[in-house]
Every structure is written in C-alpha cells, then in structure tokens.
Amino acid sequence: MDGLVKQRKELEQMLSSNPDMEKRLQKVIRKVLMQARKTVMDSIEFKHGDPRQARKAVKTAVYRRILGGSVSLLNKRRAGAAGSYEPPRKGSTGRGGNRRPRSRDTQRMMGYQGSDRAFILRFLNQGTAGRNIENFATNPKRDDWPSVSKWSKHPNTGNRGSIAARNFFSTSSHQALQQAAAELDKLIDDMISKEFGN
Numbered sequence: 001m002d003g004l005v006k007q008r009k010e011l012e013q014m015l016s017s018n019p020d021m022e023k024r025l026q027k028v029i030r031k032v033l034m035q036a037r038k039t040v041m042d043s044i045e046f047k048h049g050d051p052r053q054a055r056k057a058v059k060t061a062v063y064r065r066i067l068g069g070s071v072s073l074l075n076k077r078r079a080g081a082a083g084s085y086e087p088p089r090k091g092s093t094g095r096g097g098n099r100r101p102r103s104r105d106t107q108r109m110m111g112y113q114g115s116d117r118a119f120i121l122r123f124l125n126q127g128t129a130g131r132n133i134e135n136f137a138t139n140p141k142r143d144d145w146p147s148v149s150k151w152s153k154h155p156n157t158g159n160r161g162s163i164a165a166r167n168f169f170s171t172s173s174h175q176a177l178q179q180a181a182a183e184l185d186k187l188i189d190d191m192i193s194k195e196f197g198n
Contacts, residue, residue: 007185010192018195026062028191032184033060033069036176040071043172044121052085057118071173073121082111127165 015021041055059076062069087110102110112120 007189007192010196011188014192014195021191021195022067024191025067025188026064028187029067029069029184030060030062032180032187033062033071035183036060036071036173036180039176039179040169040172043168044124045168051087052083052112052117053114054117054120056114057116057121059115059118071177073118073125073169075118076115079116080113082108083113085110085113121169123163124166125169126167128163130162131160 015025037058037060040058044050044055044058046054057073059072059074060069061072
C-alpha cells in the first residue's frame with residue numbers, strides 16, 4: 001500500500017511539472033487497453049466462423065479528464081459504411097423463405113460489418129428470450145390478417161428459438177483488464193524512474 005501511495009504522489013508531481021506527461025500516459029493507457037481488447041476478441045468463439053468480423057466491435061476508450069479507460073461492447077457513435085457480405089443460401093432458391101425478398105430492416109442489419117456489430121456480441125453475451133412470430137388466426141390486435149388454418153392447428157409454427165447467454169465478456173474482460181492494470185503499473189513505474197532518475 002505504501003508503494004502505491006508513493007507512486008501516486010510521484011505521478012502527480014510528474015504531471016504537474018511536465019505538461020507533455022499526460023499525453024504520454026494516455027498513450028501508454030491506450031497501448032495496454034488495445035492488448036486487453038485483443039485478449040477479449042480472441043476469447044469470442046463463433047460456431048460458424050465470423051465472416052462479418054463482429055470481434056472488431058469490442059471497443060476501447062481512453063478517458064480525457066481522468067487517467068484511465070475501458071473495454072466495452074457499446075455501439076460506436078457513428079456507423080461505418082455498409083458491407084456487401086451475402087450469407088450462403090440453403091436449399092432450393094425457388095422455394096420457402098428464399099422466395100421472399102428481404103425486408104429493408106433485414107437488409108440494413110445484414111449490412112453491418114466489423115465494429116458496427118456490437119449488438120451481435122451483446123446478444124451472444126446476454127442471450128435472448130424465446131422468439132415467436134404472432135398467431136395470425138387469434139391475434140386480437142390485427143383483424144386485417146387473413147384466417148389461415150395452419151395457425152389455428154399449429155400455433156407454435158412460428159417459434160424462432162432463443163440464444164443462450166454465454167457471459168463471455170465479464171470473464172474475459174475482467175481477466176484482460178487485470179493484466180492491463182499490472183502492465184500499466186509497470187510502465188508507469190518505468191516512466192517515473194526515467195523522470196526522476198530513481
């Protein structure tokens with residue numbers, strides 16, 4: 001504990017006496033956070049690969065007003081350019097779901113690439129509830145839908161399943177940030193030694 005107090009006092013003295021030191025410290029913080037980000041990215045497993053590079057949506061931030069930073073699955077402030085990746089289609093192209101054109105929302109969601117796919121990582125991390133399309137025959141909110149007999153006989157036909165929570169982020173990010181903190185502590189000690197000639 002005494003060593004930590006001493007380091008903090010020396011760091012504060014160094015910041016007050018050297019105006020460029022804050023930028024150097026932020027650079028060091030960014031370096032260790034990028035390594036933590038890589039560790040988290042490498043911990044994510046995709047059953048069918050990651051063709052749209054959702055791993056890149058792991059985000060880092062270096063704080064300006066205080067010395068520190070974070071690794072998160074938050075959305076970027078600005079979306080990047082839409083991608084053109086087309087997933088391989090299954091079955092005959094003239095039957096079933098392949099016969100219907102994609103909706104505008106589906107097309108937009110499919111266009112998200114790399115760092116814009118943070119919402120995908122949050123789905124994988126937190127999971128989703130069971131998803132079902134509405135019962136056409138009995139839904140009281142929609143009287144303009146046609147009566148289709150199969151919805152009365154098989155109301156679960158529209159079951160879309162759920163995604164089980166993997167909770168990978170809390171574990172991997174905690175371990176990565178612990179490693180980053182240890183590395184940052186060493187780098188700050190090195191900077192203090194060079195500054196004061198200890």
